[in-house]
Amino acid sequence: xxxxxxIGWPVSEMARKVAxxxxxxxxxxxxxxxxxxxxxxxxxxxxxxxHTENGLLGMGKVAEKGTEDxxxxxxxxxxxxxxxxxxxxxxxxxxxxxxxxxxxxxxxxAYQVSQEGDLAxxxxxDPNDVPAVGGAMDLVAGVKTIYxxxxxxxxxxxxxIVKECTxxxxxxxxxxxxxxxxxxxxxxxxxxxVRELAPDLTFExxxxxxxxxLSQYNAK
Amino acid sequence: MINKIAHSAGEAVAEIFDGATILISGFxxxxxxxxxxxxxxxxxxxxxxxxxxxxxxxxxxxxxxxENRQVKKIICSFPRTAISVVFPxxxxxxxxxxxxxxxxxxxxxxxxxxxxxxxxxxxxxxNTTLAKGKETxxxxxxxxxxxxxxxxxxxxxxxxxxxxxxxxxYNKTARNFGPVMCMAAxxxxxxxxxxxELGQIDPECVITPGIFxxxxxxxxxxxxxxxxxxxxxxxxxx
Numbered sequence: 001x002x003x004x005x006x007i008g009w010p011v012s013e014m015a016r017k018v019a020x021x022x023x024x025x026x027x028x029x030x031x032x033x034x035x036x037x038x039x040x041x042x043x044x045x046x047x048x049x050x051h052t053e054n055g056l057l058g059m060g061k062v063a064e065k066g067t068e069d070x071x072x073x074x075x076x077x078x079x080x081x082x083x084x085x086x087x088x089x090x091x092x093x094x095x096x097x098x099x100x101x102x103x104x105x106x107x108x109x110a111y112q113v114s115q116e117g118d119l120a121x122x123x124x125x126d127p128n129d130v131p132a133v134g135g136a137m138d139l140v141a142g143v144k145t146i147y148x149x150x151x152x153x154x155x156x157x158x159x160x161i162v163k164e165c166t167x168x169x170x171x172x173x174x175x176x177x178x179x180x181x182x183x184x185x186x187x188x189x190x191x192x193x194v195r196e197l198a199p200d201l202t203f204e205x206x207x208x209x210x211x212x213x214l215s216q217y218n219a220k
Numbered sequence: 221m222i223n224k225i226a227h228s229a230g231e232a233v234a235e236i237f238d239g240a241t242i243l244i245s246g247f248x249x250x251x252x253x254x255x256x257x258x259x260x261x262x263x264x265x266x267x268x269x270x271x272x273x274x275x276x277x278x279x280x281x282x283x284x285x286x287e288n289r290q291v292k293k294i295i296c297s298f299p300r301t302a303i304s305v306v307f308p309x310x311x312x313x314x315x316x317x318x319x320x321x322x323x324x325x326x327x328x329x330x331x332x333x334x335x336x337x338x339x340x341x342x343x344x345x346x347n348t349t350l351a352k353g354k355e356t357x358x359x360x361x362x363x364x365x366x367x368x369x370x371x372x373x374x375x376x377x378x379x380x381x382x383x384x385x386x387x388x389x390y391n392k393t394a395r396n397f398g399p400v401m402c403m404a405a406x407x408x409x410x411x412x413x414x415x416x417e418l419g420q421i422d423p424e425c426v427i428t429p430g431i432f433x434x435x436x437x438x439x440x441x442x443x444x445x446x447x448x449x450x451x452x453x454x455x456x457x458x
Contacts, residue, residue, distance in 0.1 A: 053323065054247040055393045070249060070444050071394035077248040077301065088392055090399040090427075091247075091273075092331040095324030099344065130308045131320050133350065134298040138324030141343040172347040 008152070008181035008198035016041040017196070018107055018149055018179050027051055029098070029139060031108040031121075032076035034149055038107050051103055053135040055094050058086025075135065098135070099142035106143035108136065110150045110178075112165040115212035117175040117187035119148065120167035133170075140171035152180035152209065159211035161185065161192065182206055185214065193217055224386045224436050225415060229259035232409045232437040236265050236374055243330060243375035243401040244272040244282060248301065249445035251394035253378040253411045254281040256437075258455050260376075266290045271330070271370060273323065273397060275299035275307035278449030284456075286310065293317035295370070297326050303449055322350060325367055327400055333371035334403025334432070342367055375405035378442070379428070382412035383419075386433030387426045395427065402432040411439045 009017070011034055019041035022028060029051045030036050039061075042048050050059040052074040059074060060081035068079035082088075097103055112120040122136045123129065140146055153159055161178060177195070178185040183206055184196040193215050197206060207214050226232035233256055236242065246252030261284050268291050275294055276283030283306040285291055299307050299318060310316045321329070322344050332340055341364035345351040355366040377398045380391040388410060390398055402408045415438045 052393075054250070055396050069392065070446060071251070072392040073248060073250050074393075077250075082392070088390075088395055090395050091323070091327035091397045092400045095327050099324055099328075099342065128312070130300045130311050131318070132298040132300050133320055133322050135323040137322040137348060137350065138344045141346065142324075169348045 008201065011037065011181070012041075014149055014179045014181060017184055018147055019043065021147070021177070022046070022048055022105055024048075026104040027057070027102065029053065029103050029106040029143060031106070031136075031139075033109050035107040035109060036076070038149070051094075051097060052080070053094050053098065053139070055089050055091060056080075056082060056086060057089070057097070058083045060086070095135070095138050098138050101142055101144055103143045105145045105147060106139045107147045107149055108139065110148045110160060111167045112160050112162050113148050113150070113175050113178050113187075114162055114165050115187075115192050117173045118165050119146070119170045119175050120165040121170050123168045125168050136170050140174040146175050147177050147179065148175050149179045152182040159209060162211040163213075182209065191215055223384045224430070224433060225384050226409075226435045226437040229255045229411065229437055229439065230262060232256060232411075232435045233259045233263060233376070235407065236260060236263070238265055239267045240265070240373040241269040241271065243372045243397070243405055244270055245375070245377040245396065245398040245401050246282075247273050247393065247396040248277070249281070250392075251378050251390070251396045251398055252281055252445060253376045254443050254445055255439045256376040256378075256409060256411050257281050257285055261285055261288050261290070261455055264288075264290065267292050269293045269295065271295040271326075271372060273297050273326065274301065275304055277301060277303040277445060278452065279306065279454040280443070280448045281445050281455070283307065284454065286316065291316060293319065295319040295321060295326070297321055297323035320350065326370070327397060329367055329370035330397065330404045331400040333369035334400060337369060339366055339368045341365065370404065372405045373407065375401040375408045377401055377408060377410045379410055379412050381414050381416050381421055382410060382433075382436040383416050383421055383430070384436070385418060386410070386428075386430030386436055387421050388412070388428035388430075388433065389421060389425060390427055399428050402428045407434045408432055409435045409437075411437050411442065413440060413442065414438060
């Protein structure tokens with residue numbers, strides 16, 4: 001059974017759920033890929049300032065074709081724009097914002113998240129891969145709140161929410177909340193708690209497809 | 221009389237020697253001093269250790285320097301992109317060394333070197349394979365890892381405007397590693413899109429004060445790396 005396509009929320013709905021949890025006035029860093037979609041779902045009336053670790057606070061939308069500036073890129077090296085009120089700065093200042101705890105929320109993708117909130121998202125440990133870490137370890141070490149957005153299972157059907165990560169860690173005990181196509185899950189001191197289930201899914205179904213133990217709020 | 225202006229990229233990089241450690245600015249193509257790197261390819265200086273966030277794209281700029289077998293080791297945070305071919309191939313064959321450093325740690329190690337700080341503790345990479353073998357210490361109940369300053373013989377940096385004192389301004393996200401790299405090398409060599417008269421850069425707007433810069437060369441029409449990569453160009457130009 002392919003859990004990725006047919007069951008639960010589409011990626012757009014996952015991104016919308018993350019966006020709903022981003023408060024007005026937040027300084028936010030969005031990881032490369034699916035996390036970038038979150039920006040498109042921030043509710044009307046909320047103002048969010050996007051940080052990109054290559055030196056821009058106040059990142060705007062992706063640049064339209066024909067208006068690209070080779071010297072205005074985001075962390076994924078996409079051509080972007082800067083909003084009125086934006087600021088540019090050098091890399092050491094940019095990571096001072098991250099490590100110094102000045103960024104409120106970071107949304108990242110994941111290979112695995114453990115029941116303790118450990119995150120593995122930079123390497124599969126495959127010796128044939130060229131290792132590359134970028135800013136991921138700095139972000140999880142410094143940003144106040146880390147949200148993960150990911151499919152619940154891998155393409156081959158293995159749970160990405162695990163008792164213990166088998167891939168190399170990006171950081172230990174760093175994730176606060178996980179948004180998958182099946183559920184929204186809080187990482188708490190007492191383990192993983194399901195905050196919301198995708199429509200037509202039972203808790204038992206979710207648990208069956210999750211390696212780590214899950215709990216329900218309000219369960220007797 | 222102070223005049224840091226060099227007349228060509230070749231003249232600017234002439235003193236770079238075999239075995240040197242060189243900081244090279246840029247985040248991908250943004251801020252990468254491609255003309256200075258190409259001058260270094262022309263010069264043929266070898267056995268270099270390069271510190272740069274990425275490892276080059278296509279067959280130009282930093283990728284050309286690597287492909288020309290002038291680099292023995294690269295210290296960087298993200299050595300692969302969709303269009304990087306040279307480094308991954310040589311790395312898999314064991315023909316080039318890699319020291320992988322988290323991006324913020326890389327920036328701070330360089331900044332520390334420029335600021336006279338030999339080492340510092342950071343929370344980044346604690347409990348990961350990248351902290352293996354490094355000293356840790358607990359402050360206020362939280363563990364930090366000891367990282368050492370990263371200084372260099374030279375830095376090659378791209379900026380927007382410069383003057384003959386070496387004061388610099390940058391353009392948008394092309395600033396990235398430039399300011400900290402200017403601080404951390406014994407000899408900082410800069411390519412500027414334009415060189416202005418003294419006083420034409422508002423002192424309030426100077427990003428890198430001239431004290432950190434040794435040489436400036438005007439490259440008024442720098443190549444766009446992504447266009448060269450899209451056209452599959454190779455340096456040296458064929």
